[in-house]
Amino acid sequence: MFYGEKLRQLRELHGFSRNELAQKLNVSEQTIGQYENNQITPRLDIMRKLPEMFSVNMHFFNTPSFIKKDVILEGSIAYRTKDRNSRKKINNELEYLTYSKTFIDYFESFVTSNIGGFELLKQKTNEIQKNSFKISDVASFARSFYELKSNEDLMSKLEQSGITILEKDLGDTIDAYSGFTKDEKPYIVLGNFKKTAVRRNFDLAHELGHLLLHSYIVMNELTNREHTEVEMQANEFASSFLMPKLEFEKDFNSIPRKTNPDFYIKLKKKYMVSIGALEYRAYKLKLISYQENRYFWSQMTKKKYRELEPLDDTISPIKPGKVRNLLSFLLENKLITVNDLIEKFGIKLEFLIFLFDLKIDFFDKYCDKNKEVTKSKYSNVIDFEAVRNQLCR
Incomplete structure (x- = not known):
């Protein structure tokens, strides 16, 4: 049949x-x-x-x-403005999240890990929002909760707290989106199209803002004006989260020429955000005047930094690591085999490579023990020693 x-x-x-x-x-x-x-x-x-x-x-x-039906709350998904009215795009991403969660739930059924904490963060930030309307207060608490010393660690911190972060081809106009499954599991999906490390960091913080600030909002019922306001709030959260006010003010005031983008490069290395985001944060904090702001952007245009900033082609973006590390652990410890995956789901290995944006040779070492495995820069999100201890009890 x-x-x-x-x-x-x-x-x-x-x-x-x-x-x-x-x-x-x-x-x-x-x-x-x-x-x-x-x-x-x-x-x-x-x-x-x-x-x-x-x-x-x-x-x-x-x-x-074999996929689980109705696992995603469509109304909770924070699509960007260009995508929210495309029925085709919404159906495609709902199917992607449904397939992804089905496989991830299967992988996680074999292990017990120490990943978690987002639920507590969500609870605490809900309490803050009841007593304060300042997005900066929520951002400040979230950064403290994650004990985030360097923004370079953001990907790992979010995955360690229980947020599932995936990466796929979203096209050249879409940055990312986020949402909750019906069992209240948070997901962030990042686009993999020519994203720089610093812009990816901002995307992560932006989507974290949606997850913390807007989970009560039915996104697909918002007017365009309301949706724009929600996007601006997520941007404000990301800016405050990545560039804490007091520390940023001190660093920014040490810049000798605030209208010259080249003097922002040192701060870009520290905060792992774009030069444009640094200047915008300074402007919103009134550390730079309107006239200085206009001159700064004229210099960005003149130097062609709107297209490619300094360091954009030298800082490598960090890829999500949770699913890759989990699948590697299961295969290496023979909790599942390549043949198990093929026979249980009726798929080829290329299916999982496509679904989770794995390297083309990811499964090679599990099919041929004599092959070497290429190394890449991934977040390290699973405490395998703790997992092993759980399995041995």
Whole structure:
């Protein structure tokens, strides 16, 4: 039996409309709809193309769907303005989060880890918001809660607190989005399209702001004006969180020429944010005048720093590490095997490489013990020694 629901899920997971998939398979859009609604079964030549196209096995479509249904609260997802009115985009990302959570829940079912803390942070920040309307107060508490000394550690700190951070191709116009699953698990999804390390840091802080400030808001019911206000609040949170007021004021006042972007490079190294974000923070704190602000941005344009700032091409972005580290731990300790994954879910390894943005050779060492594994810069989020201790009890 052919399960058309699984074809729809894969189509949306890969970002295809019915028409786009129809063109790839050289059939009509109506035919794709009939496949998905179980009105007709694909011809043999189509059945041979689908597994190759979606990195699944031949029998994948002959078994019921294994993903959990309705696990994501659509209204909680903080899309950027350009994406919130695109039904296709929303369906694609909901499918992506649903698939991701299904696999992550499966991986986590094998271990007990010491990851957590976000729930407590959320509770505390809710209390702060009841007594204060200042976003800066929430940001200051959050930074203290995470004991964040260097912004370079932000990715690891967020993952260690229980936020699942994923990375995927969101296109060249989308930075990131965030939201909660129905079991109240926080997720942040980052775009991987030419993102600099400092802009990624700001994206992370921006999405943390949404998770802490706006979980009670039904995002898809906001007007465009209300949505813009919510985005501005998240930006204010990120700025205050990454550049604490007193420390930043002291550092900024040591700059000899506040209108010259080149004098911001030292602060960029320290705070791991863009030169533009540094100047904007200073301007909002009234450390720089309106005239100085205008001259600064004219210099940014003249030096072509709006396109590429100094250090942007030398500081490597840190990639999310939770899922990669967890999967590595399970495979290395033989809690699961490559064959388990292939047989249980009816997928090829390329499916997981696509889903979790893994390196193309990620599974090589688990298939061929003689191969070397390339090293990359990932956050270290799982205390494997603690996990091992749990398993040995």
